[in-house]
Amino acid sequence: MGANVQKKKIDVKRIDKIIKSYDKSEESLLAILQDFQRAFQYVPEEGMRRLARYMDVPESKIYAMGTFYKALSLKPRGKHTCKVCMGTACHLKGAGQILETIERELKVKRNSTTEDGLFTVESVNCVGACAMAPVVVVDEDYSGHVRQSKVMDILDKYK
């Protein structure tokens, strides 16, 4: 699945800080996993195991969550995440072709990471900006009315 993005050594103190910042309740599990995702660009194994121990929840259950929720990834993502919205309005306005253009130009398949580890390209289901379809989100930056012939200009800014 794309490049072998280097797994950095995980700062355990940071993991524990995130865990302790929430109520000690299973209701906090998903939010903690998402904070891991934001902090490390993926959910590290140490994070999952420490969380299980702290919450007294079986590791298998937390691992299951990691594989179920698409917001979480068990493998490190690229430096930048490029999400192409595949909502209905975006689909009608050419999102499919935009995604194909990105795949072609970056030489990467959807939902995987480029060889150089710079971009993880994903298709996502509706980001709720439908009036500006088609929409591409790079990291936290939204671009609307994206044209197939101009999408690489947007990505070039992150290179």
Added chain:
Amino acid sequence: MEKITITIDGKQVEAIKDQPVLMVARENGIDIPALCHHPELESSGGSCRVCLVEAVQGGRSRIVTSCNYPVRGGLEINTATEQVMKIRKGVLELLLCRVPDSEVIRDLAAKYGVEEPRFFKDEGENNRNKCIACSLCTSVCEEVVGVSAISMQNRGVEKAPGTPYHKDSSACIGCGACAYACPTGAIPMKDEKGVRKIWGKKFKMITCSVCGKPYIPAAQVDWIVKTTGKDRAFFDKCPDHR
């Protein structure tokens, strides 16, 4: 424990309020095929969709899964209407596409006239290895054994049971309850030369002091002793020679 009367296939039967239709039917000699339900596992059922029946209540008719539909007074159940049979056949056809190698599914599907499915099969790198993702294995591991060594991972067609990271699990005690619970025999477990291999982990087995046969993983004994306080010596002999 309120006693009520319901009708199944035209027959009036006695039942206890909120009992699942499937259990009431079986108690009265009416067979409804079911794969993913086990009466001792509260969290089981509702997955395979094979046990469908027609339920008529309060003038309203709907197709429901009998394994978890609670009986109430005045309920009328029809287990083999034309529609029920057609839908059940459709479900079995899909199961057969998913696990064409499963004898259990092949036999059941054949009973409903499905020999060769019309749709693509999960083969090659998509081989599901007889697993119908019914969650009986994970349910028994959690509810009965209490270790939750495995869980259902992923979603959609990739949903399958496994240990975290598919590495050998420190929680697994090698009891094999999952393999026994599996309706299609999809969980490989091998006992050879006093060692059990399951979920990628090897378990040394304890041999019976009478017949010398290895019969239970040491890790399983450890777990039982830990959680029940039973005397370890109890396990020196296998069940046949206690």
Added chain:
Amino acid sequence: MKAITSFEQLEGYREKVKAAQKKDLPTVLICFGTGCQANGAVAVAEAFKEEIDKKGLKVDVNIGFKTTGCHGYCENGPLVVLRPKDVLYLKVKPKDVPEIVEKSLVGSEIIEKLVYRDVNTKETIAQYHEIPFYKYQKRIALRNIGSVDPRSIDDYLLCDGYKGLAKALTMSPEDIISEVEKSGLRGRGGGGFPAGTKWRSCRAVDSDVRYVMCNGDEGDPGAFMDRSIMEGDPHSVIEGMIIGGYAVGAKQGYIYVRDEYPLAVKNLQAAIVDARSMGFLGKGILGSNFDFDIKISRGGGAFVCGESSALMRSLEGKVGEPRAKYIRSVEKGLYDKPSVLNNVETWNNIPVIILNGADWYASFGTKGSKGTKVFSLVGKVNNTGLVEVPMGISVRELVEKIGGGVLNGKKFKAVQTGGPSGGCIPDSKADLPVDFDSLTAAGSMMGSGGIIVMDENTCMVDVAKYFIGFLVEESCGKCTPCRDGLPRMHKLLADITEGRGKDGDIETLTELCDVLTYAALCGLGNSAANPVLSTIRYFREEYEAHIRDHKCPAGVCKSLITYSIDAEACTGCTLCSKKCPQACITGERKKAHVIDTSKCIKCGVCKDVCNFDAVRVE
């Protein structure tokens, strides 16, 4: 902020805030919804601050400055509203700001080039409420959005915020439930279940603990109503839930927000903190003996978590798998306790229903569908965005009067409503009223309010394939029909769109649809057939063209179309040949170009860059 502990104190504080407002202060309100932010609203806001400062003026003393939630007219953002004149400027850029401050805030001139211009009549309209997009709307749910700064509780109080709660606390829970029942409010998330009935059932279950929840998992692709409410008027949802908690007897509420809405989470969190400080949440609310608080729970990127039982499992910290609903969640819901789950828009309507009365609310809408509904009108329509109208308006009116008609003068083909659980309404049915029961009778459903407008270049088979493909990705995998049936449905549809369809495929598809409808475990699976069945119902000939003639009449399905260049329209500008990834377009400068169809991959780049509309797709 000091906590308010009585109704009198609340009204006293509200009067104080009102009195502190500078009457008729020229104010600029900048839309800070996700859409406008994506279009550069942040830079525009900074430019305003800078310019006001440059002119030696003080914000809120000489010129009012506010950032607000989404006006819904996202395509024309960044949107800027000027009060008190109520002028709307569209597509504002930072470079326009000095002129706006000088001419329209300090002065009182209108800058013509920034106002709305009707695409058909060319008429310009400066007044916000005169613009057709807004003129025909009746904004109840969206009442405050665009006027309040979502991060200011004082702003909310200025708009009669928490007045509904104060009134509710003087009523009995039973009376509140009756009022909600009388209003006819039906769930706005798609189910259309009468809210009052749900509350009554929950309260009737004997239990010490009950829960109320808000479903903010708006997953229907094409819908963003709930996003704009959560981002732009978070207090309206909070106030609704406090009233609901009081009515059903719950002490704890949860708002489940999908992961893809970070601004909504932020604004809701800030609003909860403020509400707590002022005593609207916590112990002894407004001096009563009612305790209530709200927690926010974030989704993790799973459409299925919009399904009520899956949402509750996800809230509990588990995987979002639905379960059988033979025992309803009003009896056994979150943690197996009696629970009420309602949609964002449903909760948002509650404060005004209590404040203005059930009869007022029921005066809008139709017999079976009372009140108004927020729709997201998107797709091939001129005015895309959020519109709120009384139930009962026809599809055609929505698309033409408010939407301004189909984009680029193309022919209207259908609207899709209800997302992946809904169906299409073709031209022949476009005079149907938009309400719960009419849409269901026509083979679709209201759903959460997404209305996707489709034109003659939309392939209905492709639309069906799109929705099934979406569901394949989102299926939780628990039950056979959805997990194993949807991919096979998708393969059938893909075969049809790629020229491998066979006679009998439509019948096989319909059979598979039946298995899903009757055998699937949850709403995702048993409504999955709707987009397929409704497109077959109204556009069967399109399916047949794909299967029998290997043609895509709409010009969409790649395997069945050919790209060519109209030699008469082509000016030989060479732009397409430069951009073609296959280098299969040849031609000399200023001479008509030609596509080598044997190499063409139909990516569409040539059509996208051509400024002369010379690329033909057949």
